[in-house]
Amino acid sequence: MNTPATTLYERLGKRPGITNITRQLIKNHMANPLVSTRYAASDDLDRVELRVIEFFCAGAGGPETYSGKDMLATHKGMNISEQEFVAVIDDAMAALETCGVDSPTRNEVLAILWSLKGEVIRV
Numbered sequence: 001m002n003t004p005a006t007t008l009y010e011r012l013g014k015r016p017g018i019t020n021i022t023r024q025l026i027k028n029h030m031a032n033p034l035v036s037t038r039y040a041a042s043d044d045l046d047r048v049e050l051r052v053i054e055f056f057c058a059g060a061g062g063p064e065t066y067s068g069k070d071m072l073a074t075h076k077g078m079n080i081s082e083q084e085f086v087a088v089i090d091d092a093m094a095a096l097e098t099c100g101v102d103s104p105t106r107n108e109v110l111a112i113l114w115s116l117k118g119e120v121i122r123v
């Protein structure tokens with residue numbers, strides 16, 4: 001058996017850790033010329049931040065309920081490119097590193113994010 005001692009949610013620092021990571025992620029997006037205009041165009045970044053926190057918590061095995069739209073409905077009609085998708089994942093990996101998340105845990109998040117590409121790119 002090779003079961004990790006703690007859940008992904010715990011290794012990310014539960015809600016406080018995931019809140020920090022998400023704030024860093026949005027900072028990274030705003031500083032990333034490949035995607036900053038996408039987020040600057042949002043009518044309510046505070047709502048997006050809260051929903052991303054919930055999404056991340058629920059997806060990592062936490063008790064939170066995600067109250068936003070599903071990934072397909074959220075990104076439908078945005079015509080998001082492969083390059084933008086990779087840029088957003090790079091920003092996420094950098095945020096995890098900045099927040100001190102270890103490499104095996106970063107790779108676990110990477111696999112989850114990558115698995116969502118069909119619901120985000122050019123939908």
Ligand code: HEM
Binds near residue numbers: 044086
């Ligand atoms: C696996 C990758 C991604 C995940 C998990 C993800 C997740 C989310 C979530 C949870 C929301 C909030 C939805 C809501 O408010 O109901 C959101 C919103 C948004 N996403 Fe993504 N996203 C991803 C990739 C991308 C990419 C590649 C782009 C384009 C650069 C993008 C652009 C946006 C924008 C602009 C919003 C805000 C929409 C609004 O203002 O309502 N996302 N995303």
